[in-house]
Amino acid sequence: MTTMTKTEGEPALPGSDPFLSVRDLHVRFSTEDGIVKAVDGLSFDLERGKTLGIVGESGSGKSVTNLTVLGLHNPMSTTVTGEILLDGQELTGASNRTLEKLRGNKMAMIFQDPLTALSPYYTVGRQIAEPFMKHTGASKREGRAKAIEMLEKVGIPQPKTRVDDYPHQFSGGMRQRAMIAMSLICNPDLLIADEPTTALDVTVQAQILDLLKDLQQEFGSAIILITHDLGVVSKIADDLLVMYAGRAVERGSVREVIKSPQHPYTWGLLSSMPRLSSDVNEPLSPIPGTPPSLLNPPTGCAFHPRCEFLDLVGGTRCATDRPDLPAGRGSACHLTAEQKQSVFIEKIQPRLG
Amino acid sequence: MLRFLVRRTLGALVILLFISAFTYFLFFAIPHDPALLSCGKNCTPDNIALIHRNLGLDEPIPVQYFHYMVGIFAGRHFSVGDCSAPCFGYSFANSDPVWPTILNRFPLTLSLAAGGIVVFLLVGLGAGMLAAWRRGTFIDKFFSSVSLVLSSMQIYFVGPIVLALLVYNNQIMDQPKYVPISEDPVGWFSGLLIPWCVLSIIFTAGYTRMSRSTMIDQLQEEHVRTARAKGMSSRYVFFRYAWRGSLIPIVTMLGLDIGTLLGGAMITEFTFSLAGIGRLAVDSVLRTDLPMLMGVMLFSAALIVLFNIIVDAAYAFIDPRVRLS
Numbered sequence: 269m270t271t272m273t274k275t276e277g278e279p280a281l282p283g284s285d286p287f288l289s290v291r292d293l294h295v296r297f298s299t300e301d302g303i304v305k306a307v308d309g310l311s312f313d314l315e316r317g318k319t320l321g322i323v324g325e326s327g328s329g330k331s332v333t334n335l336t337v338l339g340l341h342n343p344m345s346t347t348v349t350g351e352i353l354l355d356g357q358e359l360t361g362a363s364n365r366t367l368e369k370l371r372g373n374k375m376a377m378i379f380q381d382p383l384t385a386l387s388p389y390y391t392v393g394r395q396i397a398e399p400f401m402k403h404t405g406a407s408k409r410e411g412r413a414k415a416i417e418m419l420e421k422v423g424i425p426q427p428k429t430r431v432d433d434y435p436h437q438f439s440g441g442m443r444q445r446a447m448i449a450m451s452l453i454c455n456p457d458l459l460i461a462d463e464p465t466t467a468l469d470v471t472v473q474a475q476i477l478d479l480l481k482d483l484q485q486e487f488g489s490a491i492i493l494i495t496h497d498l499g500v501v502s503k504i505a506d507d508l509l510v511m512y513a514g515r516a517v518e519r520g521s522v523r524e525v526i527k528s529p530q531h532p533y534t535w536g537l538l539s540s541m542p543r544l545s546s547d548v549n550e551p552l553s554p555i556p557g558t559p560p561s562l563l564n565p566p567t568g569c570a571f572h573p574r575c576e577f578l579d580l581v582g583g584t585r586c587a588t589d590r591p592d593l594p595a596g597r598g599s600a601c602h603l604t605a606e607q608k609q610s611v612f613i614e615k616i617q618p619r620l621g
Numbered sequence: 622m623l624r625f626l627v628r629r630t631l632g633a634l635v636i637l638l639f640i641s642a643f644t645y646f647l648f649f650a651i652p653h654d655p656a657l658l659s660c661g662k663n664c665t666p667d668n669i670a671l672i673h674r675n676l677g678l679d680e681p682i683p684v685q686y687f688h689y690m691v692g693i694f695a696g697r698h699f700s701v702g703d704c705s706a707p708c709f710g711y712s713f714a715n716s717d718p719v720w721p722t723i724l725n726r727f728p729l730t731l732s733l734a735a736g737g738i739v740v741f742l743l744v745g746l747g748a749g750m751l752a753a754w755r756r757g758t759f760i761d762k763f764f765s766s767v768s769l770v771l772s773s774m775q776i777y778f779v780g781p782i783v784l785a786l787l788v789y790n791n792q793i794m795d796q797p798k799y800v801p802i803s804e805d806p807v808g809w810f811s812g813l814l815i816p817w818c819v820l821s822i823i824f825t826a827g828y829t830r831m832s833r834s835t836m837i838d839q840l841q842e843e844h845v846r847t848a849r850a851k852g853m854s855s856r857y858v859f860f861r862y863a864w865r866g867s868l869i870p871i872v873t874m875l876g877l878d879i880g881t882l883l884g885g886a887m888i889t890e891f892t893f894s895l896a897g898i899g900r901l902a903v904d905s906v907l908r909t910d911l912p913m914l915m916g917v918m919l920f921s922a923a924l925i926v927l928f929n930i931i932v933d934a935a936y937a938f939i940d941p942r943v944r945l946s
Binding site for chain 2: 338340344364368369370371372373376377379381384385386387388389390398399402403434436447450
């Protein structure tokens with residue numbers, strides 16, 4: 269839990285900087301309907317070799333945050349403010365050339381759907397070898413040899429022949445393995461995995477997660493795992509960041525957040541997870557309402573229109589006053605620590621079974 | 622691949638057979654006796670009957686058609702001499718052998734079409750890709766509006782204007798003419814430059830708009846984003862990833878346009894007073910010259926069918942997913 273104990277905005281001591289540090293990140297898209305505040309003041313840190321899970325509903329800004337880290341947003345319609353420091357290097361204002369050198373090399377990304385994320389027109393081997401050849405200046409032959417080596421590492425059988433296959437000749441799980449091979453070929457220090465298992469079978473999901481974990485130990489990369497599946501996160505992440513409407517609403521170690529969640533939104537996420545052990549007749553408890561429009565987010569706490577516990581705070585505080593996320597372990601909610609604990613024990617835990 | 626080619630070739634032969642029968646029988650619906658063409662001023666019924674017999678027109682139409690088709694593959698014997706396979710007969714109008722005439726006229730039409738294709742692909746794809754690359758900028762808007770204007774043009778409108786400006790009034794260039802490339806490559810090029818450019822004007826716009834929109838679609842594909850996430854340069858991503866994906870619609874469009882191009886050849890050839898296949902087709906219809914008409918029809922149809930097979934085969938080279946299925 270070293271990553272979360274730092275106070276937000278506190279000047280870090282030299283030499284003890286976290287590997288990736290995001291400070292007060294704002295990402296705005298201008299659309300025909302107005303300005304979308306996709307990320308609205310997000311801060312987090314990540315150290316080498318650690319895994320940070322980011323969870324939240326669709327549209328909570330998790331993917332946007334990470335595309336912004338890589339600089340893959342559309343510069344024409346997007347405004348980015350705040351700081352993204354990767355190993356001390358500022359990325360928000362970095363030139364395209366600088367980012368190109370970092371992408372695929374120092375930081376890499378795994379996408380959700382490996383079928384659409386791989387080009388149908390080139391062999392798997394070529395697509396895996398490309399970043400290696402680009403960043404190390406290796407020849408085609410060296411690139412191919414390295415691609416075979418990587419395919420073997422991610423557990424593709426007969427890598428010497430499969431290297432010349434096209435993505436459509438691979439199964440879904442194998443494609444995601446190939447995608448992982450591609451992202452790790454330059455031994456990146458930061459790996460962003462954007463819902464890497466969502467498009468896969470459950471049995472394959474576990475294999476891919478194990479693979480990521482093993483490779484992290486071998487390569488020592490820091491991983492950001494974006495998902496909406498708390499089960500996936502609990503399996504491989506060290507720390508957890510819960511996002512809602514472009515802001516972080518709760519953070520802590522995975523154990524803390526899953527065992528004693530503090531934010532009503534996190535409660536909702538946990539309660540809406542189906543469990544095998546529960547009775548078939550017991551209904552799921554989804555979070556009422558719909559995710560807010562980011563064109564015109566609710567005032568105060570963005571979650572207040574869907575929150576069951578407004579009355580406990582009383583008055584109109586939730587609708588007018590935006591709660592801050594304290595540094596380290598904590599949640600952005602006006603409930604007092606005692607209220608959070610008692611509500612969780614009395615109302616939420618029974619639902620979780 | 623081989624099976625594909627065999628299947629498509631057989632299909633093509635069936636299509637050509639239908640076209641030949643249709644054209645042949647339709648010809649006799651024209652209320653005009655081809656014999657009158659070579660009968661001259663003092664035409665007597667006896668003369669006409671003689672000509673009918675010489676041309677083989679006294680036989681029933683299906684029998685004539687049968688002889689005609691056999692002649693293509695096996696050659697034919699006429700009173701004037703032997704005609705070896707492929708025998709398409711002799712022109713009713715001037716007794717020229719059909720097949721050599723077509724072969725003689727074809728290089729012009731081929732040069733015209735090939736040069737036109739090169740020009741409109743270069744200009745059209747270039748402008749479209751540049752517009753996609755600089756999407757939303759002045760360049761994009763400029764090319765988009767120019768292509769809209771050009772796509773509403775016609776060869777017989779632009780052609781005479783260009784001729785008037787460059788040839789008749791200012792004598793910047795010579796009157797378009799055809800010189801075989803084997804004799805004088807420079808003369809071939811300069812003689813056909815104006816027709817190529819005018820011909821490509823109406824096609825260029827379509828390719829500009831098509832390549833712009835498919836490139837923009839492709840640039841939003843996830844695999845293009847992956848390529849960027851790997852650190853590949855924008856240029857590499859644009860030309861290797863996005864461009865590859867937009868080839869399929871462009872090749873499809875080209876396959877369709879090749880037919881239009883051959884059909885449109887007659888307009889171009891008339892506009893620039895060039896004597897190619899298109900002109901031959903029009904002349905043979907006007908003269909009710911059945912053998913020549915049949916020859917030109919079958920030849921053009923075979924070309925179009927052939928190009929369609931080539932386009933379909935090209936898909937397999939472009940997209941590996943097509944290759945296996």
